[in-house]
Amino acid sequence: MKQKGAAWALIATSVPMFMVAIDNLVVTNALTTIADDLGTRQAGLQWVVNAYVLAFAGLLLAGAALGDRIGRRRVFLWGIGLFTAASAACALADSVGALVAARVVQGAGAAAVLPVSLTLAVASVGAARRPLAVGVWGGVNGLGIALGPMAGGLVTQGLDWHWIFGINVPIGLLALPLARWAIAESKGAPRPLDVPGSPW
Structure with a gap:
C-alpha cells in the first residue's frame, strides 16, 4: 500500500492518539456527578480512573510488540x-x-493505539522531517493529557457525564476509515512474541 501523503498520515495518527491521551484524565472533574448518578463511593470512583490507567500501562509494551x-x-x-x-x-x-469494565477495555484499546502511532507517524515522513513528526506526536499527546480534566468538566457541566465518552464514538468512526486510507502498513523484525514475559 502506498503512503497517501505525510500530512494526511500525521492527521490519521494524531486524532486517535489525542482521543486516548485525553481519556487518561477526562473523568477527573466528572467523578462527583458519576458518583451521584451511579450511587457509588470513593472506592468505585478510584476504579473508574484506575481501570483505564492500569490496562493502558500494563498492555502498552504488548501493543508495541504486537504491532512489530x-x-x-x-x-x-x-x-x-x-x-x-x-x-x-x-x-x-x-x-x-x-x-469500570468498559474502562478496562478502553485502556486495552489505547494500549494498541498509542505506541504504534509514533512509529507510524515517523514512518510517514522523510528522514529530514522525522524530528517534526516526533514533535507533532508529542505535542498532541501532551495537549490531550492537559485538556482532559478541563474537557471532562466542561462536557459534564454543559451536557452530561455520559458524553465525555460518547463524543469518542463519532470521532473513532471517522478515524478508522481515515487511518485505513492514509497510513501504510509496516512491521518490525520477525521475532517470536514473549507472551509469558508480558506484564499481563
Whole structure:
C-alpha cells in the first residue's frame, strides 16, 4: 500500500492518539456527578480512573510488540475499533461495575493505539522531517493529557457525564476509515512474541 501523503498520515495518527491521551484524565472533574448518578463511593470512583490507567500501562509494551510482528497499521486499526466500542459502552453504562469494565477495555484499546502511532507517524515522513513528526506526536499527546480534566468538566457541566465518552464514538468512526486510507502498513523484525514475559 502506498503512503497517501505525510500530512494526511500525521492527521490519521494524531486524532486517535489525542482521543486516548485525553481519556487518561477526562473523568477527573466528572467523578462527583458519576458518583451521584451511579450511587457509588470513593472506592468505585478510584476504579473508574484506575481501570483505564492500569490496562493502558500494563498492555502498552504488548501493543508495541504486537504491532512489530503482525503489522502496526493493523494493530492501530484494531485499537481504534476497540477504543471506540468501549467508549460507547462507557457512555451507556448504568452501573459503576459496567463503567469500570468498559474502562478496562478502553485502556486495552489505547494500549494498541498509542505506541504504534509514533512509529507510524515517523514512518510517514522523510528522514529530514522525522524530528517534526516526533514533535507533532508529542505535542498532541501532551495537549490531550492537559485538556482532559478541563474537557471532562466542561462536557459534564454543559451536557452530561455520559458524553465525555460518547463524543469518542463519532470521532473513532471517522478515524478508522481515515487511518485505513492514509497510513501504510509496516512491521518490525520477525521475532517470536514473549507472551509469558508480558506484564499481563
